Amino acid sequence: MRMLPITRREFFGAAGLTFAAIPGGAQTGANSKAKSVIQIWMWGGPAHLDTFDPKPEAGSDYCGPLDRPIETNVKGIRISELLPLLAKQADKYSLIRSMTHGVNAHETASYTVQTGRLSGGHDVYPSVGAVVSLFKGYSAGYKGLIPPYIVLTQPQGRFSEAGFLGSRYKPFATGGDPAQARFAVEGVVAQGITDQRQRDRRTYLHQMDTLAQAMRGDSEVDAMEETEKQAYELILGDAGKVFDLSQEKDEMRDLYGRTTFGQSCLVARRLVERGVPYVTINYQGGWDTHKQNFQVMRQRLPQMDKGLSALLQDLSNRGLLDSTIVWWNGEFGRTPKVDWGAPWNGGRGHWGAVFSALLAGGGFKGGQVVGASDARGEEVKSRPVYPADLIGSIYRQLGIDPAGQLPHPAGVPTRITPTAAEGLPVAGLLKELV
Amino acid sequence: MNKLLIFGMLAAALPGAEKQSPFESRIDFVPQGRIDELVSAQWKRLAIQPPRLCSDAVYVRRAYLDATGTLPTAEETSAFLADSSPSKRAALIDKLLEREEFAGYWAMKWSDLLRIKAEFPINLWPNAAQAYYNWLRSALREGKPYDQFARELLTASGSNFRSAPANFYRAMQNKEPGGIAETVALTFLGSRFDKWPAGRQAGMAAFFSQVGYKETGEWKEEIVFFDPARKAGAPVFPDGTPARIAPGQDPRQVFAEWLVSPRNGAFSAAIVNRIWYWLLGRGIVQEPDDLRADNPPENPELLAFLQRELVASHYDLKHIYRLILNSGVWQLSSIAPSDAHFAAYPLRRLDAEVLIDAIDQITGTSETYTSSIPEPYTFMPDFQRAIALPDGSIGSSFLEEFGRPPRDTGLESERNNRITDAQRLHMLNSSHVQRKIQQSPKLQAMMRDIRNPQELVKQIYLTILSRPPSEEEWKLVAAHSQNGNVRGQAAVVDLVWALFNSTEFLYRH
Numbered sequence: 001m002r003m004l005p006i007t008r009r010e011f012f013g014a015a016g017l018t019f020a021a022i023p024g025g026a027q028t029g030a031n032s033k034a035k036s037v038i039q040i041w042m043w044g045g046p047a048h049l050d051t052f053d054p055k056p057e058a059g060s061d062y063c064g065p066l067d068r069p070i071e072t073n074v075k076g077i078r079i080s081e082l083l084p085l086l087a088k089q090a091d092k093y094s095l096i097r098s099m100t101h102g103v104n105a106h107e108t109a110s111y112t113v114q115t116g117r118l119s120g121g122h123d124v125y126p127s128v129g130a131v132v133s134l135f136k137g138y139s140a141g142y143k144g145l146i147p148p149y150i151v152l153t154q155p156q157g158r159f160s161e162a163g164f165l166g167s168r169y170k171p172f173a174t175g176g177d178p179a180q181a182r183f184a185v186e187g188v189v190a191q192g193i194t195d196q197r198q199r200d201r202r203t204y205l206h207q208m209d210t211l212a213q214a215m216r217g218d219s220e221v222d223a224m225e226e227t228e229k230q231a232y233e234l235i236l237g238d239a240g241k242v243f244d245l246s247q248e249k250d251e252m253r254d255l256y257g258r259t260t261f262g263q264s265c266l267v268a269r270r271l272v273e274r275g276v277p278y279v280t281i282n283y284q285g286g287w288d289t290h291k292q293n294f295q296v297m298r299q300r301l302p303q304m305d306k307g308l309s310a311l312l313q314d315l316s317n318r319g320l321l322d323s324t325i326v327w328w329n330g331e332f333g334r335t336p337k338v339d340w341g342a343p344w345n346g347g348r349g350h351w352g353a354v355f356s357a358l359l360a361g362g363g364f365k366g367g368q369v370v371g372a373s374d375a376r377g378e379e380v381k382s383r384p385v386y387p388a389d390l391i392g393s394i395y396r397q398l399g400i401d402p403a404g405q406l407p408h409p410a411g412v413p414t415r416i417t418p419t420a421a422e423g424l425p426v427a428g429l430l431k432e433l434v
Numbered sequence: 435m436n437k438l439l440i441f442g443m444l445a446a447a448l449p450g451a452e453k454q455s456p457f458e459s460r461i462d463f464v465p466q467g468r469i470d471e472l473v474s475a476q477w478k479r480l481a482i483q484p485p486r487l488c489s490d491a492v493y494v495r496r497a498y499l500d501a502t503g504t505l506p507t508a509e510e511t512s513a514f515l516a517d518s519s520p521s522k523r524a525a526l527i528d529k530l531l532e533r534e535e536f537a538g539y540w541a542m543k544w545s546d547l548l549r550i551k552a553e554f555p556i557n558l559w560p561n562a563a564q565a566y567y568n569w570l571r572s573a574l575r576e577g578k579p580y581d582q583f584a585r586e587l588l589t590a591s592g593s594n595f596r597s598a599p600a601n602f603y604r605a606m607q608n609k610e611p612g613g614i615a616e617t618v619a620l621t622f623l624g625s626r627f628d629k630w631p632a633g634r635q636a637g638m639a640a641f642f643s644q645v646g647y648k649e650t651g652e653w654k655e656e657i658v659f660f661d662p663a664r665k666a667g668a669p670v671f672p673d674g675t676p677a678r679i680a681p682g683q684d685p686r687q688v689f690a691e692w693l694v695s696p697r698n699g700a701f702s703a704a705i706v707n708r709i710w711y712w713l714l715g716r717g718i719v720q721e722p723d724d725l726r727a728d729n730p731p732e733n734p735e736l737l738a739f740l741q742r743e744l745v746a747s748h749y750d751l752k753h754i755y756r757l758i759l760n761s762g763v764w765q766l767s768s769i770a771p772s773d774a775h776f777a778a779y780p781l782r783r784l785d786a787e788v789l790i791d792a793i794d795q796i797t798g799t800s801e802t803y804t805s806s807i808p809e810p811y812t813f814m815p816d817f818q819r820a821i822a823l824p825d826g827s828i829g830s831s832f833l834e835e836f837g838r839p840p841r842d843t844g845l846e847s848e849r850n851n852r853i854t855d856a857q858r859l860h861m862l863n864s865s866h867v868q869r870k871i872q873q874s875p876k877l878q879a880m881m882r883d884i885r886n887p888q889e890l891v892k893q894i895y896l897t898i899l900s901r902p903p904s905e906e907e908w909k910l911v912a913a914h915s916q917n918g919n920v921r922g923q924a925a926v927v928d929l930v931w932a933l934f935n936s937t938e939f940l941y942r943h
Contacts, residue, residue, distance in 0.1 A: 123843075124555055157806075215937070220937075
């Protein structure tokens with residue numbers, strides 16, 4: 001639309017959101033030790049008993065063949081025998097063994113874990129990444145050329161989206177595979193097109209955009225120019241080099257493991273090094289182990305162990321761990337009692353009653369265990385932690401007041417994290433970790 | 435060979451190259467009907483000088499995109515441009531309103547408003563979503579009168595699989611009486627329930643206090659029914675009049691009668707305002723779904739005129755489309771100092787679905803549309819058009835990226851057509867778009883069949899921009915082609931790429 005300056009109102013879309021909520025939300029009574037978050041999203045829901053909450057004493061109907069958990073470098077903390085590298089890093093992270101929400105379907109549980117709220121109300125709420133992108137992204141003065149909310153590599157779809165904040169706060173999903181010789185980030189790296197041809201094409205495009213030439217000054221035409229400039233910063237400028245893993249030494253790449261997950265962890269480190277506030281690694285590792293749970297664990301956990309332990313070590317060596325929160329969990333845990341019958345053959349179902357999360361960096365203490373599940377890992381035994389408690393604690397470390405306000409499209413007062421009145425209980429922020 | 439020499443040869447060979455702007459006609463705006471009179475009366479008061487009407491080439495593209503969400507083919511464009519009949523513009527509109535794509539495109543819009551989606555957060559379930567969509571599309575194809583359309587939705591009972599409109603009551607997150615009332619107010623009155631006084635809210639909610647839901651023995655079947663066992667409230671119409679419900683009567687019937695009555699201006703205002711917004715980019719009341727006393731129409735006479743026309747035509751929506759699409763206002767050029775007060779046609783980025791369909795049509799390629807919930811996954815057949823996807827759960831990352839509405843709320847603002855950096859990256863440099871151009875069977879056929887380079891470039895322009903190139907553009911194409919080989923693969927790929935990334939292609943104009 002012509003001659004109308006882009007107002008803040010338009011900036012947020014037609015819904016009439018205002019900025020009024022942001023300063024209050026971003027500053028009141030919150031710490032701000034952390035600058036970035038790396039969220040390792042374990043889509044499918046890995047078994048808590050087979051990762052960070054082993055229960056060998058419950059017997060083989062519960063722990064299956066994984067009955068020899070290992071001691072970590074923190075006295076008294078044991079984790080799965082398939083995580084030996086992470087066992088050496090336990091001083092850097094804390095475990096929450098009492099996560100709970102009671103939701104047992106993938107999509108609704110994913111939504112709850114990443115928004116803090118139950119689904120089914122009037123609104124669809126933004127995920128943590130979108131909220132961080134709102135308070136730490138462009139509208140908060142983020143000047144980076146890399147989008148403030150990145151997903152490696154495939155988007156999660158509706159369950160980690162911007163909700164009512166709108167598409168401006170959606171993540172940028174890279175596509176491609178960082179374990180390949182060249183990480184072909186969709187839109188940033190085009191195979192087979194030289195930089196010279198890119199430059200020639202850009203000139204050509206400018207010459208050929210006849211309507212834009214006839215309509216200079218129109219706000220849509222201006223937006224086209226502005227977005228093109230940003231796009232070419234990534235295509236041709238130095239900014240896009242953040243995805244170029246050939247800039248890393250071979251030993252470093254090997255340390256993370258030459259798997260998609262391992263190299264995604266390495267890219268995530270490179271992104272936070274450049275100030276990107278939120279990175280999700282969408283780890284589609286086949287964690288939905290209804291069948292043959294233990295075979296999958298033996299195959300996949302070593303990859304995770306290598307990538308995640310390298311990430312913690314590397315962040316720590318570079319002095320980035322203090323300012324980077326690493327958050328690991330899935331949408332739920334898995335049925336503690338193994339189903340040995342056909343067709344499951346040692347499978348585990350969905351389990352929202354209790355599951356585990358890992359939290360490191362960003363000012364959170366390491367070497368702690370928060371809460372506990374019962375002897376068989378079936379229920380929370382002590383100190384329940386609901387998704388909003390965990391999410392709110394992350395916000396607080398980032399300097400975002402969890403009791404602050406989100407800009408709701410209809411102007412409805414909306415807290416950043418919910419209170420118990422919205423349906424899920426609240427058990428309090430993770431004060432024990434700060 | 436000397437490059438300059440080639441340019442010279444090309445330019446000399448040009449058949450009657452256009453001197454004038456390809457976007458504007460030579461016709462000044464002259465009021466042709468009531469819409470033009472009412473809109474231009476406001477311009478007169480505000481001393482606004484409108485631009486000229488758009489050119490035929492812009493017109494044919496605009497008409498196809500606005501009425502059917504579909505790009506005209508090169509053949510359709512050429513036929514229209516060659517037609518010398520003085521009434522060809524009106525004739526084109528009549529033809530487009532009868533196209534299957536008209537029903538398809540507006541079924542897509544209505545599916546957004548009605549939130550037709552199998553899973554999350556709306557949970558219709560796939561075969562119920564399909565049944566609902568098919569009902570909707572048939573209603574639009576057959577031109578079901580809008581009052582009847584609304585009545586059928588509001589009074590529906592029965593199975594989600596067998597009584598398609600009953601899904602109206604299922605396609606909302608909050609199915610409490612207040613939640614239903616909120617949805618009804620938004621859908622049919624274009625009104626935000628949360629801005630109503632509490633008493634009015636309760637009065638409206640009472641009409642829906644006896645809507646019952648029950649499961650059956652069939653997997654995922656749900657029955658919507660009138661449940662007199664539920665407590666009835668004291669229903670009050672949104673205009674403040676208390677309603678009388680006879681014993682045993684379904685209060686939804688009483689509400690529907692009130693809603694669709696010709697005396698209820700709120701009903702007709704909401705829909706004609708929406709259609710105006712869809713076609714002109716801005717409502718007479720803006721936002722188009724926020725009608726209320728303190729948000730007055732920009733042109734009250736215009737709104738009233740369209741309402742009268744709707745009622746007089748027995749709620750024929752196509753009549754309203756036809757009136758607007760035949761107006762001079764809708765035919766104005768975009769090239770103007772301002773598009774305020776409808777004094778120019780505003781630039782608007784193509785809808786996500788329309789954009790990818792256009793790219794598919796031009797290149798002759800196909801997209802994969804899937805839904806991953808529930809298992810087993812749904813895969814649509816090849817050459818499925820995005821505007822005709824029957825279920826919001828079926829999609830692609832392109833549609834997500836380009837702002838297809840999630841169908842959470844039914845608000846018009848859910849559709850976000852503002853261009854983003856990520857969208858530009860995708861169009862400029864993704865393997866997805868690159869592959870479509872490089873492996874396009876249509877472009878390869880054109881390169882094989884059209885030996886004359888000028889003719890080839892003209893055909894590419896007609897296919898992508900719905901117009902022939904100007905003389906200036908000819909020269910640029912030739913200059914960009916290495917060694918003057920305009921027909922070479924690289925030159926054609928670069929040309930198509932540049933046109934795909936032009937404002938003229940990405941925007942309605």
